[in-house]
Amino acid sequence: MDKEKILIVDDEKEIRDLIDIYLRNEGYDTLKASDGMEALNILNNNDVQLIILDVMMPKLDGIQACMKIREEKNTPIIMLSAKSEDMDKIMGLTTGADDYITKPFNPLELIARVKSQLRRYIKLNNNASYKTKDFIEIDDLTINTETHEVIVEGKLVRLTPREFEILELLARNRGKVFSIENIYESVWKESFIQSDNTVMVHIRKIREKTEADPRKPRYIKTVWGVGYKIEK
Structure with a gap:
């Protein structure tokens, strides 16, 4: 190898x-x-x-x-x-x-x-475990978990590996609300530090890349005081 x-x-x-x-x-x-x-x-x-x-x-x-x-x-x-x-x-x-x-x-x-x-x-x-379900579709957004590509309204959107992991985590668990701590520990595999705003920065970047108007997101919704989710 x-x-x-x-x-x-x-x-x-x-x-x-x-x-x-x-x-x-x-x-x-x-x-x-x-x-x-x-x-x-x-x-x-x-x-x-x-x-x-x-x-x-x-x-x-x-x-x-x-x-x-x-x-x-x-x-x-x-x-x-x-x-x-x-x-x-x-x-x-x-x-x-x-x-x-x-x-x-x-x-x-x-x-x-x-x-x-x-x-x-x-x-x-x-990893083959990411290929069991190659596509996740949410309205006009398609996630290809095999090629690590995201398509929005027919256009390729380039996400960083961390951004992709966050989006995939929420997309695979539609309807479930994830706290910032949940997201951080699931993606970074480290203990969350309360003052760390890394997750919010990444969510903002995902929205900027996938949303026509990031201030009115269609995909990743904010559940105030709780966290984030993608609706079913």
């Missing part, structure tokens, strides 16, 4: 090399880029299963690069940043990142997050 290939994007050589050592020790293949433009060129010519992307870089920063990547690819993206403010985290996730870690970071924690993202990505795309 081919090794998963991971693209490391950071303008600091020491950090690129450090991450490279840890990833290779875990058996992954790696590619390295020093800025967003170089990363996009590499992605155009290589099949990559995960991207580790720094926020602050010359030429094309991580936020802009992430948005460019999301125009065409659903490859998992872990953002790196020296800033830990909530707005930075929200900005990173809003642009399509799947996870976020602040510098300085423990390399072992980064590796754990890489493994988690790769497991989720491979499961969504290849």
